[in-house]
Amino acid sequence: MITTTGLTKVYRSGRSRGPEITALDGVDLHVREGEVFGVVGRSGAGKSSLIRCVNLLERPTAGTVTVDGTDLTALAGRGRRAGKELRRARSSIGMVFQHFNLLSSRTVQDNVELPLEILGHSAQKRSARALELLDLVGLADKAKVYPAQLSGGQKQRVGIARALAGNPKVLLSDEATSALDPETTRSILGLLRDINQQLGLTILLITHEMEVVKTICDSAALMERGRITESGTVGELLATPGSRLARALFPVDGAVAGPGSTVIDVTFHGESATQPVISQLSRTYNIDISILGAAMDTVGGRQIGRMRIELPGAFEENVVPVGFLREQGLQVEVVETAETVAGVPPTADLPDATEPSAALTEEGAK
Incomplete structure (x- = not known):
């Protein structure tokens, strides 16, 4: 369902002799249809750059991204704005963000309706779909309230409902539980697994929390310095002698x-x-x-x-x-x-790396 080949992303400062940061260094990744796939690694390993390149919120420097048989990189074009074909292809990809990204001036229902409004659906269809999704995520009684009146877990449920509004085939999760407490994290992970099973949705999530991978992932990959160093089903990893990811999953x-x-x-x-x-x-x-x-x-x-x-x-x-x-x-x-x-954690020797700053990312994208 999701395949990246030789995916590379280099951020440039914008100055002719300014520094370059290689966030992704030839990443090959394959996510099968209907599975929950987790990419785990330390902060700065390149996880966020990877997931943003999968839906082309970040344009890769090199390599290809194929989702549901469509080569998104071939649709990217040369301009900064996404073309019509890329926008249509992106409609099959939902995205859940770490910090919810809800509009405070809109009600919960209006936030869920937003993608459908952008796609030009009628008010009646938008309303019906939003209420259906709010029921799915357990917030049917919160349709008319505003984000400020919700807990963190409830806000993330709204974010998940919004990501599902366009009936996507793929759901991307960018550290969706890292801002939540353990109990709320478990409930959100349970919701994601239920959605995966009920809707047959393929989920690619990035995280630095081994508990997330242990709880819901069918397959996983370890990312270091912009590269995938281990990858496979959880069962395969646990059966692989010397697997650092397996040791971290089950120390x-x-x-x-x-x-x-x-x-x-x-x-x-x-x-x-x-x-x-x-x-x-x-x-x-x-x-x-x-x-x-x-x-x-x-x-x-x-x-x-x-x-x-x-x-x-x-x-x-x-x-x-x-x-x-x-x-x-x-x-x-x-x-x-x-x-x-002596029991030194297997991830203790994971190398430190530095994700490009927001300022560098924006400057390099110009």
Whole structure:
């Protein structure tokens, strides 16, 4: 449904010898129809530039963006204003913003009607559609109130209703929950998942919160310095040894008891999550196993368990026990460095980067 190929965005200061900032550096991304896809990364990784290039609010410096089979970059033209064909293509893409972007002078219903007003729909059709969407997001009784009378979560629900006004096939979410408290965040994420399932809507969201990806995403990508460094379904990522995104999604800590041992992370999912595999391992090979840390949670709608255990002896002495665990269908990853053993968060080494300032963005767009 959404494909970017070699997507590059360079912001220029406007001066002939001014600095350049590469926000996107050849991004290849594929979002399948009907899935919720999360792009996660630290502030400055290029996430906002990516999502703004997907609907061409920012014109890419190079590369292509295809949405529902239409190459939007081919419709962009050369001028600053979007042409008729691009505006029509954009009508199939809804956008939810971090800070709501509601018009304070308009009622809730009028805010939802705004996109339909721009598209030239009649007042009767606008009103019917707005009331239908307000009911969908649980705000049917707030149609005539103004944004100032709403809580943050209610404002975001209005923003979601407005984004759905034009019956889009794709919904883009730009840090839609980062300004909300945890309880409200959970309710908004639940609403987005319900909309995804009821309407078959494809959702691309960007976030720096792992809990968002864990709660509703089918697939995810890790973004660093304007590049996608990991990508896949949540299940694939959790089954990939060494995946930093998987470790961040499902961390488990635990310090080694002493030298001369083998520390491994074992991931359980499906039926194996309820089987006494570790006790079977201990009895079968008559070895003492130390459990350094363990956790169980629901990730991507699946029950996942992860355990960090310590086996006596060097890895060469534990090849057979490790093989036993893998034969049970478990993912086994050897923890090799003192840093990861000590439980340093896997995202601690994510590089700092700087998103271009608003002033630079505006100047470079001229």
